[in-house]
Amino acid sequence: MCHYDPAPTGDPETRVLTPAGEDETAPPVHAERMPERLADAGRRPDRKAERRRRFLVDASHELLTPLAGLRAQLEEARLHPAETDLAELVDCSLRDVDRLQAVVSDLLLLLKAGTEPPHERRAADLAELVRTEVSSRAHRSPVMLRLIPGVAVHAVEHEIHRLLGNLLDNAQRHARSRVLVEVRQEGAHAELAVSDDGGGIAEADRERVFEPFTRLEKSRGRGGSGLGLTIAREIVRAHGGTIGVEDAAEGGARFVVRLPLADPPPGRGA
DSSP: OEEEEOOTTOOGGGOEEEETTSOTTSOOHHHHHHHHHHHHHHHSOOHHHHHHHHHHHHHHHHHHHHHHHHHHHHHHHHHOGGGOOHHHHHHHHHHHHHHHHHHHHHHHHHHHHTTSOOOOOEEEEHHHHHHHHHHTSOOSSOEEEEEOTTOEEEEOHHHHHHHHHHHHHHHHHHOSSOEEEEEEEETTEEEEEEEESSSOOOGGGTTGGGSTTOOOGGGTTSOSOSOHHHHHHHHHHHTTOEEEEEEOTTSSEEEEEEEEBOOOOTTOOO
16 A cells, blocks of 8 residues: 655645555655656757757858858958959849848748737639749749649648748759659649759758758859748648659759648549
8 A cells, every 4th residue: 555645845746645554754765766867858959949049050151151252352352453353243233132031031930930919711623823923933954844733732722832932943953954853643632742853862961951051062152041941841841741852863862842632623523
């Protein structure tokens, strides 16, 4: 038989069941281990705080790098005005400003993602959203489409367009000759895939590539804010879906998004 012996402090860690007949004045087992537990808790890293710290460090680096380049160009022009090619200076400065603007815009979008109230969704044909996005963009490489019409998802359309844009930007940066976009139905999900014929992504990097400011060594210097795939993942999660990377048939990377199906939009079959 056991007696319930609450600790006077009310700390649940020190409440023990004392077998009848034993010395109830002896230190409880949990109490004896409390200093050890507190020490372990103090040594245990706060993962959330560490991620926040790393994010801020990386964001600062992404902002300071183009600023440093811009400053160096302008100071060089001031010291040697006669030797400065004004047109080249303006072009280089605008590229740095464009990079800064991209980073700041994506930072703001990412920070707002978890704080804004959810937008209203409606059933939308995923193939039509792809056609609209692809037709509105200039492309470095040809974009091939394999789209099954009538595959509907509940979507915040401007967010899905942003998702498509980010995946297309990424594919275009790494494609050697072409990009392929596919839409089809797989069971209870709509599947969107964006593939390139570039160098691909090693299996060990396929989770890391979605982290903020991750740039794989071979892709350094290829532009982008470093947040495009992070934002893509947040959009997919907000829509109740998943995103992952696999090998493309063309030898590059294939980003696969799976979203829950919705009822087909009016006028469309299933």
